[in-house]
Amino acid sequence: MTEPEIYEPTPLAQQLSLDEQIRYLMQGCQYGPEGDPDAEQLKQRMEAELRERLEEAYRTRRPLRVYLGVDPRTSDLHLGHMVPMRKLRQFQELGHTAIFLIGSFTSLVGDPSDKDKARQIMDLDTVMANARTYTEQAFKILDPEKTVIRYNHEWLAKLTFEDLIHIASNFTVQQFLAREHFRKRYDKGDAIFLHEFFYPLMQGYDAVALRTDVQVGGTDQIFNIVVAGRKLQEAFGQRPQVAVIVPILPGTDGVIKMSKSLGNHIPILAPPEDMYGKVMSLPDHVMITYFKLVTRYMPEQIEQIERDLREGRRHPRDVKMELAREIVSIFHGEDAAKRAEEHFVRVFQQRDLPEDMPEWEVSHPTRIVDIIAEAGLTKSKGEARRLIKQGGVQLDGQRVTDINAVFTPDGREHVLRVGRRRFLRLKGTPSGEG
Secondary structure, three states: OOOOOOOOOOHHHHHOOHHHHHHHHOOOOOOOOOOOHHHHHHHHHHHHHHHHHHHHHHHHOOOOEEEEEEOOOOOOOEHHHHHHHHHHHHHHHOOOEEEEEEOOOHHHHOOOOOOOOOOOOOOHHHHHHHHHHHHHHHOOOOOHHHEEEEEOHHHHOOOOHHHHHHHHOOOOHHHHHOOHHHHHHHHHOOOOOHHHHHHHHHHHHHHHHHOOOEEEEEHHHHHHHHHHHHHHHHHOOOOOOEEEEEOOOEOOOOOOEOOOOOOOOOEOOOOHHHHHHHHHOOOHHHHHHHHHHHOOOOHHHHHHHHHHHHOOOOOHHHHHHHHHHHHHHHHHOHHHHHHHHHHHHHHHHOOOOOOOOOEEEOOOOEEHHHHHHHOOOOOOHHHHHHHHHOOOEEEOOEEOOOOOOEEOOOOOOEEEEEOOOEEEEEEOOOOOOO
16 A cells, blocks of 8 residues: 555544543553552553544644554464454554555564563574464455554664664663563573573654654553653654553453463454354453454443443343344454354253243333343242342343343343243334334
């Protein structure tokens, strides 16, 4: 793609105010541990700088140059890899220049961030082979017709030893040894190889070569983006880039970062049914994180979901099914997502269910306790509450734990199970539809 020279606000950019654009672009961003005052201060500074750049784009009609760098050291991508790509896509949607940088040279070294030992040095042929597969998968998120693809061997391979001395003179050894992963290895007496220090220098120089306004990356990239990238841009007479930092996506265990080696990953090339099932296995407490980092939802949509969950208007299971549909549809399309959901309901939620069961029409949000009592599944609402407290009530195979839980009709059939042998098929259309 040829880089656009004139900024043309997209329909979305025209629809959103500047405040709304910043809210959209900063959604889910995190600059360090929760509650860390330094992290919050950095986030506020980056948000203020982003506002200046966006205002400047409108004033000068020059689109922002936003880049994401990836090292294709593997060809198997999972949802965690897609988080920064989703953020780059958001800048695309607002009309800015999205640069997808393949780390064809940085991959040879490998980023030591968050690693307790040196990475294996790769050869360029392997890196480039992975890059082709990586790019194909990235285009499931990025708009291929609006993405500029670059390779950093274009400039890094041309640097002379004199260039490297000039670049390195901007940093101290203490800055590198202060980083947690290096400090732990140093304290333990483990080897720290000199070439590992080159990585932040190379990544920082990428920002110089691309003359970027914004760089997107994960929290493990804060040093490389904020310290190395911004410092080198200033050293080369450029305005330092805005760092848009996203957290590392937790895996299916809901705690540890998503990783193929840990087996808690969701591959983006997984079949629709498998992807849907893996999303449904997520703990409830990470659902909102996934909505913020993986989906196409706007901030106000996610806030509405949070309110509905908090106030009991929606069951967590229904919200998680919505999340699973959205994620599967991103990578496989709407039809595949619908089939995956039908498969999940049929295989996992309706196993061991009787073929014939009474039906109950629900036309508006109703407490499950009220449905149970009114349908005659218990003698009283008090008995229904006791069963819920004892774990004896399930909705679509998921245990109901809140005595005030509300069932909201959505046009689909659902199965309510009370005790071992009492079943009720819930049907209904949301109020105002049909």
